[in-house]
Amino acid sequence: MTLLRVENVEARHGLLQAVRGVTFGVTEGEILALIGANGAGKTTLLRTVAGAHPLSGGLISYDGSYLTGVPAHRRVRRGIAYVPEGRRLFPEFTVEENLLVAGRRARSGRWNLTTVLEAFPALQPLRGRLASRLSGGQQQATAIARALMTNPRLLLIDEVSLGLSPKAVEEVYACMTVLRESGTTVILVEQDLGRALSTAGRVICLLEGRIALDAKTEGLTRDEVVTAYFGFHQARPA
Amino acid sequence: MTDQWTVRRSGRATKISSVAMVAFGIALFxxxxxxRTDVVQQLTTLCTLLMMAVMWNVLAGYGGLVSVGQQAYIGFGAYATIFLTQHDVTAYLAVVLAALASGVLAVALAPLLLRLRGGQFAVGTWVVAEALALLVALDEDLGGGTGVSLRGLNTIAPDWRRAYTYWLTLGFTLLLLALVFLLLRRRSGAAIQAIRDDEEAAASLGVRIMPLKFMLFVLAGFGCGAAGALTLANTLFIQPQSIFGVQWSAYMLFMVLVGGIGTYEGPILGAILFFLLQDWFAQYGAWYLIxxxxxxxxxxLFLPRGLWSLADDRLPFRLLPVGYTLRPAG
Structure with a gap:
């Protein structure tokens, strides 16, 4: 079943057109990685789906109805959660308070404080700690846990591993296993191509706001990814 | 399998301190x-300052709405009281009605001002305050630029007048503190503080931004209007350039910043400190302001979380149950 349908979507930053006529669908339970160089339009596309950035053209439908004009907080009630770039935790709140903000008007579902802390055991000893005093990996885990508290059907995660140490990246990707097992549909933006291809079942590569590649990760060759990523064929060694 | 977790809002110590604070508030009546009556009058001044500090903290500390124009409501509350007494409304009833009218003014201004962000919002609120001051100064019925006295209270014996004004001011102060407490206690409390920290992140978690900002804006308008009306009842005379003066915003900012922005107790502490500083050093004029x-x-620079943070970091419990604590169930 197609959960999200993005049709000919366009998004701008003033005069700059960041996303140009992008079309794709996401089926329920799928993990999709959005990759591309800096400025390719990945974050803008994700923010547009979340309702954090205005749509300049095209349509986005979710679970059979269009999202045009639906504000971000209503999209959350419909089951779209967004983990923004840089985690954006509430620094003056403790971990538990960050989780409770998200749970205050959550949809019904499997995720609540108990199940989230169970799924993210590393957060249990940190629950009383201020978010501003967490490490990068702990912050990302809290941000994903916080988004899960809204009981999403579609989870959008921006720049999963950006700025994290290799150990923290390991910890965060352990969270992805939880998401996969829970059957949550995920779109993640990732700069680490290796991680993206090993985690997602499908990958979309954006190049200057357009889709340069949309393929299953299984069987995808390095050449195909590099060509789409940089927009040119890599010269083969003689 | 881990334990089940439950959310607790207060422990035994918090409950005891809350009851003690409520009892103290009631005892102040x-x-x-x-x-002596001069002490009563000074406490009335302290209460009005406290109201202003608490309201500015609601706006800036909890809602992230840094206003430098709350004097618009202070002045409007005072002049609405004058206007109502000129139309044969009894003075103390006029004070109450003026506070409500200030809330209505905030409702009317909210669609315009809440569109603005950050510095634009700050400047916008200041512009509104200046515009209102000019309008009042042009109205001769309201005393023009020279000021006007509050009629209707001179028939009451001074000691009783000061007592009545004090009781009304204390009543409003406790009402506003109770409203803020309830706001923070409800589920909206965490959402409001989330908006302050990161509006976009809050929206991405399902927080409705505009209705909450609207609620804070109107509450602050009502509270500052009440403070203005009660300032008039306490001093009996006002001039547009002083009651609409930007110094009120500076005072509010000082009290909240020094006491502890974004905390319930901080502005109370800040208001007391500011009142004492004003009492001791106001005669030094410009040097006092410097x-x-x-x-x-x-x-x-050195204590950005304010005086309250010194106590809060050391107390093993919260004085008031406005936070959340997780405990294993059972």
């Missing part, structure tokens, strides 16, 4: 029976 500025800068 007895002050006019045991103290001193206030220096203290505010020092706090912003």
């Amino acid at each position: 007895a002050v006019p029976f045991g103290f 001193g206030l500025g220096a203290v505010a800068i020092a706090f912003a």
